[in-house]
Amino acid sequence: MGRPKNGDLLVLTIDDLAFGGDGVGRLDGYVIFVRGGIPGDRLRVRLIQARPRFGRAVIEEVEEPSPDRVEAPCPYFGRCGGCRLQQMSYPAQLSQKAKQVADCLARIGGLAHVPVLPIIGARETFGYRNKMEFTITRGGDGGIVVGLHEADRYDAVLDIERCLLQGETLNLLLAEARAFSREAGLSVYDQETGEGLLRFLMLREGKQTGEAMVNVVTAHPDIGAVAPLAQRLIARVPQTTSVMLNVNPKKASVAVGVEEHLLAGRDHVRESLGGLTFQISANSFFQTNTLQAERLFGLVQEMAGLKGGETVVDLYSGTGAISLLLAGRARWVYGIELAQAAVDDAVRNAKANGVLNCTFLAGEVRFVLPELIKRGIRSEVVVADPPRAGFHPKALRALLTLRPDRIVYVSCNPSTLARDLVELARGGYRIDPVQPIDMFPHTPHIEVVTRLERL
8 A cells, every 4th residue: 555644544553662652553664653552552543644754643543452551540641741651551661661771772872782771660650740830821711721731732731730740739739829820810921922920830849858839930020919829828738838939031931030039938948868958949950759869869879889089070960969969978079060040059958968078060061071170170980960962062072081980871861871872982981781760650751870981
């Protein structure tokens, strides 16, 4: 038969899972991605996008379900763009994620010889997130919607009354913030006109401390309009420790403000991890799954293999969690982080925990690391936890110039990890086994940590 066309009804068996979570089926060699399909499914699908090399389809009917298919517990599943794997049993999710890591290493990096250790699953697969961001917009009826983007649509927001990935405290705060916004008749930001007030609602929770933060992101600093919300939250949700107002007047649709106002409580929440206490401000990065982060950081400590006399450089150090955990076994630790707010938090965290052998520097790794090298700083161990894009080429060159004995690489993107490992191997490093760890159950995201030793 010829290549399928838009609108065609097809019967497919799903035999793989794509990196973003879509099922993969093949028809006479033609690859078709199916949202919601999982390996083992036999599906009747409708083709909605036919391209020369691949197509995309939606499920019309599950003719024969995969043995790994389960009933998704979330009523928004399939419409919400958050979770993509709730219809798959958790053991099957873990198996597929481990396979994807191995596939990326082999296909992108030519590293099929590098062993992948059994993936470390999460003990809690729901209610694990300590941070959520909700978009505020107007619904079709003109009412205020506080929710998450619909699947594959950035122009539509689904009103979420309760998200299963966050705990009950954050769900209570979500409900109260939505109710207040509607009752107070607050305006909502319009991307086209630039008018209106409310833009985002960001919630944080210290899983170990019980402290909670509400951060309202607005288009302009109308403190008077939002201040009553702070009093309502403090009164109705006792765990509320911090209520912040961030102002983002720019068109860029991001939940980070250019100015910040404290409405109630403190300007941060505290979280405990690995025996240390961390202060986390509204715009700082912190690992989103506290319990799994403890396991991840334990792996990092083990792989770093510190004896007490080493100088450690922590690249992309965030609020200093890894730096401070390693400081107890190192001579000195230098943390490099782009976000000034995170660096400020890291300095506060070091002081609060009595850690005196850490220096935190704000700036891009590709610029700050060469400056450290020029100052004569040498390092036996480097820990790196870069963003999804991986290392900037200049940052990677600086790392190879530094030539540490050992590198511990934490990655949230196996594709860019594979790319960077190839360059590090060419630069004279041997790659130890790769350890995947599932930080985000029911989503396609995968965390990986590996150690490299200088030959």
